[in-house]
Amino acid sequence: MNILIVEDEPNYADTLEMFVDELGYHITGLAEEGQKALKLFRENAPDLVLLDINIEGEMSGIDLARIFQAERPTPVIFITSYDDKETFNKAKETVPCDYLIKPFDPDQLERSMELATVRAYAPSPDEDVFEDNRHVVLGKDFFFVKERNKLVKLMIADILWVSVEDKYCILHAEGKKFVIRQSLKELAEKLNPQEFVQTHRSHIVNIKKVEDIDLAQYTIAIAGEEIPLGKSYKENLLYRLQTL
Known part of the structure; x- marks a missing residue:
C-alpha cells in the first residue's frame, strides 16, 4: 500500500516514516509543505495520506485535503496537535477517515490505517471486513x-x-x-x-x-x-x- 506523509515537524516525520516502513508499506513521498505534497500526490497517486494540519507554506493540511478529495478521492488521516473543536469541525468537512491527536499511539494509527483502507475501497457497507489475517x-x-x-x-x-x-x-x-x-x-x-x-x-x-x-x-x-x-x-x- 502506497502512503504519502505530509508533516513539517522532523521528529514526527521521522517517526511516521519509520512506523510506516516497519508495517511493510511503501512511502511514495514525504512533504513538509503544501506545494510539494500536492506535487507528490499528483505524481504518485497514493492509496492513503497521513496529513498534519499545521504545515509550512500558505496551505494548511485542511486546504490540502480539500484539493485531494476534489481531484482524486483518497482516504486521509489527520495527525495533529490541534484538539480544539473549531479546527476539528473544519477538518471534518473534508470527511477524513480519522483525526488523531499528537502524540499518537502506534497501535491506534495502525488500526486507523487499516479501517481507512476498508472504508475507502470496500464496494459496499456490507463487504466483509478482515475477519481474520487473510482477507x-x-x-x-x-x-x-x-x-x-x-x-x-x-x-x-x-x-x-x-x-x-x-x-x-x-x-x-x-x-x-x-x-x-x-x-x-x-x-x-x-x-x-x-x-x-x-x-x-x-x-x-x-x-x-x-x-x-x-x-x-x-x-x-x-x-x-x-x-x-x-x-x-x-x-x-x-x-x-x-x-x-
Whole structure:
C-alpha cells in the first residue's frame, strides 16, 4: 500500500516514516509543505495520506485535503496537535477517515490505517471486513489483501490464475501467492468476466495470460505452469479466446 506523509515537524516525520516502513508499506513521498505534497500526490497517486494540519507554506493540511478529495478521492488521516473543536469541525468537512491527536499511539494509527483502507475501497457497507489475517478488499482495479500486519496491494491485471484449497482461494501472480478466505464463486463475482474465465471447478484463469492449451492433456500453460482444463469448460474457453 502506497502512503504519502505530509508533516513539517522532523521528529514526527521521522517517526511516521519509520512506523510506516516497519508495517511493510511503501512511502511514495514525504512533504513538509503544501506545494510539494500536492506535487507528490499528483505524481504518485497514493492509496492513503497521513496529513498534519499545521504545515509550512500558505496551505494548511485542511486546504490540502480539500484539493485531494476534489481531484482524486483518497482516504486521509489527520495527525495533529490541534484538539480544539473549531479546527476539528473544519477538518471534518473534508470527511477524513480519522483525526488523531499528537502524540499518537502506534497501535491506534495502525488500526486507523487499516479501517481507512476498508472504508475507502470496500464496494459496499456490507463487504466483509478482515475477519481474520487473510482477507481481501476490492478496489476498482486492485485488491488489498491482508497478510499478517499489513495490507498488500495486488493489481487485478497482474493475477495469472486463481486456484482453490479447502475454504481458501489462492491468487497467483508473478512470483507471489495471496491467500484469501473466500469461495471461488464469491471471488468470480468480483472479477471482470471479460478478463477472467473459469476453466475447472477449482480454477479461474486470466485469459490474457494464457500461453498455450493442450487439448490432448486438457491443460493450460500460464507462466510455465500447467493449470487443469475441465472438459465441460473447454468450449467456453476457446470461444472467449476467439473474441479477444
